[in-house]
Amino acid sequence: MGVRTWIEGWPVYRQLTGTDPLGRGHAARSARTDALEPRTKAADSVARSVCPYCAVGCGQRVFVKDGKVVQIEGDPDSPISRGRLCPKGSASKSLVTSDRRQRTVLYRRPYGTDWEELDLDTAMEMIADRVVKARADTWEDKDDDGRPLNRTLGISSLGGATLDNEENYLIKKLFTAMGAIQIENQARI
Incomplete structure (x- = not known):
C-alpha cells in the first residue's frame, strides 16, 4: 500500500x-x-415476546432462522420499553440458546452425593406427592380460640423473575387455593 x-x-x-x-x-x-449487515437480516421469521426476567414486561422481537433463535432485540412497538432492554433482557438470547442450559430433570437423593437424571413424569409425581403430604401434615383448621384459619404453614413459594406476569399470577392463585400464606416473588424483593 x-x-x-x-x-x-x-x-x-x-x-x-x-x-x-x-x-x-x-x-x-x-x-x-x-x-456490515444487520444480524437479523437472515432471519426467516420474527416472533413477538416478553422479556422473562422481571415484572416490567418489556417487549422483545425474537428472530428465528431454520427453527433456531438467532437474535433477540427490544420491540420498538412496545409501549412499555419502546425498543429498549436492560442488560439482562439484552442477554436473554443466552437463556434460550446457551449450551450450558440444563435440559433434563436432575435429582439428588437425601444424603446423596451425585445427581441422577429423572424423567419428567416421575419428577412431577414426586413433587405432587410431597406437596399433598406437606399440606396434610401441617394443615390448621382453627386457632386455639376456635377461629377458622384454613391454612398451612408447611408450604411456601418464592417465584422466580424468569416467569412472566401471567405465570406468577397463576402460581399465586394455586398456592392460595392450597392454603399457603407465605407467597413471594423475586421481582418484588
Missing part, C-alpha cells in the same frame, strides 16, 4: 478534502463499515 492510498483512506483526510467537513457522513465510513 502506497502512502497516497493510505492518506486517501484516512478518515481525517476525507473529512478535510471532501464534501463532509464535519465527518458525520461518507468521510467517517470505511470499507468494513459499508460491508
Whole structure:
C-alpha cells in the first residue's frame, strides 16, 4: 500500500478534502463499515415476546432462522420499553440458546452425593406427592380460640423473575387455593 492510498483512506483526510467537513457522513465510513449487515437480516421469521426476567414486561422481537433463535432485540412497538432492554433482557438470547442450559430433570437423593437424571413424569409425581403430604401434615383448621384459619404453614413459594406476569399470577392463585400464606416473588424483593 502506497502512502497516497493510505492518506486517501484516512478518515481525517476525507473529512478535510471532501464534501463532509464535519465527518458525520461518507468521510467517517470505511470499507468494513459499508460491508456490515444487520444480524437479523437472515432471519426467516420474527416472533413477538416478553422479556422473562422481571415484572416490567418489556417487549422483545425474537428472530428465528431454520427453527433456531438467532437474535433477540427490544420491540420498538412496545409501549412499555419502546425498543429498549436492560442488560439482562439484552442477554436473554443466552437463556434460550446457551449450551450450558440444563435440559433434563436432575435429582439428588437425601444424603446423596451425585445427581441422577429423572424423567419428567416421575419428577412431577414426586413433587405432587410431597406437596399433598406437606399440606396434610401441617394443615390448621382453627386457632386455639376456635377461629377458622384454613391454612398451612408447611408450604411456601418464592417465584422466580424468569416467569412472566401471567405465570406468577397463576402460581399465586394455586398456592392460595392450597392454603399457603407465605407467597413471594423475586421481582418484588
